[in-house]
Amino acid sequence: MERVIELEIGGMTCAACANRIEKKLNRMDGVTATVNYATEKARATVPAALSAADLIAVVEKTGYTAAEPAPEPPPAEPARDALRDRLLISIVLSVPVVVLAMVPAWQFDYWQWLSLTLAAPVVVYGGWPFHRSAYVNLRHGAATMDTLVSMGTLAAFGWSLWALFLGDAGMPGMTHPFSLTAREGDAIYLEAAAGVTTFLLAGRYLEARAKRHAGDALRALLSLGAKNVTVLEDGAERVIAAADLTPGALFLVRPGEKVATDGEVVEGSSALDVSLLTGESVPVEVRPGDPVTGATINAGGRLVVRATRVGADTQLAQMARLVEEAQTGKAAVQRLADRISGVFVPVVIALAVGTLGFWLGTGRGPAAAFTAAVAVLIIACPCALGLATPTALLVGTGRGAQLGILIRGVEALESTRRVDTIVLDKTGTVTTGRMAVTEVVPGGPGLSDAQLLRWAGAVEAASEHPIGRAIADAARERGALPPVADFRATAGVGVRGRLEGAEVAVAAGAPPRAPAAAATWVEVTVDGEAAGWIALADTVRPTSAAAVRALRRLGLTPMLVTGDAPEVASAVAAEVGITEVAAGVLPAGKVDVVKQLQAVGRSVAMVGDGVNDAAALAQADLGLAMGAGTDVAIQASDLTLVRGDLTAAVDAVRLSRRTLGIIRGNLFWAFAYNVAGLPLAAAGLLNPMIAGAAMAFSSVFVVANSLRLRRFRPAGTA
Structure with a gap:
């Protein structure tokens, strides 16, 4: 196991x-x-x-x-503050060293010794993180980026010490080391040693800050849960830690409070603000029997909720787990970059030694040869390669979580680039998955729509059947319902009861000339006589048509798959603008539909929400599970859409493609930087200080480029 x-x-x-x-x-x-x-x-x-x-x-x-990860991870600020302090001290000390070396007019007698006094703390104290890491790795027979930095800065500093104490560089009148009038033996590189150290410290500090910001979304997600909760025990209220809740416990959610954990409303009705989890700004109305998700905010009345899932089983915990798992993934090209990084350092050291030997062999002298060799060591550090994929994943998956889109990993990103067909399950995906009254047809003279709906709604109010609840909800919207006596429900037949002196029954049945619309009909009888009929249908989500158009703009061909009758499927497809329809498909048949599309060369994405969609989601090249669906469907998918809205699928594809594009851009920059920089350094066209600045900039650029994903906006927003 x-x-x-x-x-x-x-x-x-x-x-x-x-x-x-x-x-x-x-x-x-x-x-x-x-x-x-x-x-x-x-x-x-x-x-x-x-x-x-x-x-x-x-x-x-x-x-x-x-x-092992702590339950409450400590903030990274202290370590970052220590790095900042080290950087500030290095800047203060290194600036005079660089200025004195670069401005001959400001040089005075024995200025080199002042430069040594200022540069020594920068190289030793400022560069200590690099030297320590290089030493630790050397003890284990390994070389890393810090090996290159440490070798380069210590070599420059050591050469300068030799020139000052054993050469002529300590004599008055010493000119800038790169001046044409300077003698080869007099050259010192204190400004390179101090400047490179400071530039690299600045790059590492900015990198740490950017990485911290990159993970902000996940940290915010993990902190959403309520800390305390008011539980009901034998009618009494008691405040406990939310972590101590157990399944089955009853707890209160007052207006303005967070729902402590996933549960089911037992008493009360309200509107919940779910934007923190789904990115959806429209409040969700809940009433007894409706599920609620932990960390959502009660924007209305008082609720009594029964806990159904706690701790690691809640939707919030599952979301955080999915995001964290996604952030550990690696693209195939990143794995190649990692392998290159593993052998890169020894190759660079060999290249630096070769550069030194080449320039010495050409007679250019030790100063020019040494300058080129140190520049090779400094500019070749492969930091940007290692940051290219993980930082983009960190920001992209975090931004997705804020918008209610959970990306499982790099494989899912790569799949979004290839798909050309998107298969949409009808119920719960294109439609709301809830029945609603669409038409009321009175059957007798003088009987109004409102009266017929009032009678049917009163009888159905005690029913738990989805059709019964839809009729009762529609009736309540028009006024209060009368009490019902002698209520009886017969499975597979209907309901009946006595109200206002009459026997009212509701059962399956259609009017004599029912329109051939995509609807389910029930017949209402009063004292055994037909009083009228009510039509119900699974209504199309208001945003589905716009989402289908957006999917087409992304180059995807939508296809509707449903187990409903062809006339029902065709009516829904026509309403949202889908031309390819597969109706009367059994649950197992959805897998066959996906396989048939793949057999003719299509790359298929599947959107579904139920247990019967799980196999098709797993078979598809890209599976997208609506978050309101079952855990089985979510586990079988590549992307989870917490928002119960088809526009979330559009945003998921857009964000995934954007993140993949950022990753590829980062890797291109990282490779291009090293490919271009190494020959320039080996050719003696870069001095070590400029090489250090370029290396630091490459890492910061990659992280900053990834942070652009924080500005990703969902479809339909400005």
Whole structure:
């Protein structure tokens, strides 16, 4: 039996670190692990015989720290503040060093010694995170990005010490090291050592801030739940922690309060603000018998709710779990980038040594050769490669969660690019899934629509049948219902009761000349005589037609699949603008429809919400489960749409394609940067300080590009 273990990893500084930990974990028998540099987490599927302590031991032996996630993760601010303080001190000390080196007019006698005094703390204290990481990895026979940084800055600093103490650089009148009048032996690189360290610290600080913002959406999602709840016990109220709720417990939700957990309304009616979970601004009306979701806000009256799911079983917890799992995924191209990062550092060190030897061999002298070699070390750091996919996933999945779209992982993103056909289940997807009164036909003279509906609604008020509830709701909208005596319900037949001195019955039946519309008819009789008929239908969602048009604009061909009769299916399809229809399809037949489309070369997306849709969702190239549906359907899907609205499918495809586009753009930039930068550095066209600034900028650019996904707007918004 296997289980999943998650760990929080500390000490990683680049993608090579994550790649090395991942390799070590995957070498354990039966372990399949993924390590995410951006989220600083590891997720491993392990045999039952292994524990978290076993995995932690391997990670620590590799040179990093690991721990099981805490229930309330501590904020990352203290570590970021320490990095900020180190950066500020380095900036204050390094600016005079750079200015003195670059402006010969400001140089004075023995200015080099002042530069050494200011640069030394920057290289040692400011660069300590790089040096420490390089040392730890060296002890384990590994090299990372920090190895390159540490080697480059210490080499520049060490060369400068040699020039000052053993060469002629400490003599008065020393000019700028890159000046044509400077002697080769006099060159010092203190401004490069200090400047590179400061630039890289700035890049790491900005990267940490951006990564923190990238995870804001998930942290906000995890913090949505109520902290305390008022429970009802033997008629008395008592306040307890929401985490202590148990299934079956009754609790109060007053106006303005959050619903503590998933449950069912027992008493009261109100409007719930569900925007925090679904992104939908329109409140949802609830009454006794309706389900409610934890973390939604009561915007109206007092509710008494019976808890049905608590803790890790709630919809909020499942959403958070899906988002976290998605953020640990890797695209195929990112896996290639990780493998490249793993061997990149030794290759770069070899290239730097080769560059040094080449320029020395050409007679350019040690200063020019050393400059080019250090620039190669600095500019080649593969940080951007490691950040390209995880940061975009972090922001994209977080933004999706805010809009009620849960993306399972990179595979789902890649599928959205390929699909060309989208199969839509009718009930609960294109339609509301709830019956509603569409027509009232009185059968006798002087009998009004309102009176017929009033009689039928009064009798059906005690019924739990969906048709009965729809008739009762429509009747209540027109006024109060009279009391009913001698109520009787006969399964498969109908209901009857006595009211206002008459025997009223409601049963299946259609008027003599019923229109061939997509409707279900019932007959109302009074004292055994036909009084009229009422038509009901599963109504189309108001947004479905616009959603179908939007799907077409995305290059998708919509197809309606339903078990209903052809005339019902055709009527719904015509209303929303769908031309391809498969009617009378049994639940197992939905899988066959998807297979038939795939057999003719189509790439198929499937949208559904019920147990009978689960197999088709799994068969489809891309499965989208409406969040109001069953857990079985959600588990079988690639994307979960928490909003019970077809426009969510449009937004899901748009956001997924946008996120995939950002990932590809990030990876292109990261590869292009290294491909272009290395030859320039090796050719001696970049000095180390500019190389450090470029390397830091590449990482910040990738993260900032990913943060653009936070501005994604759903369809129909400005």
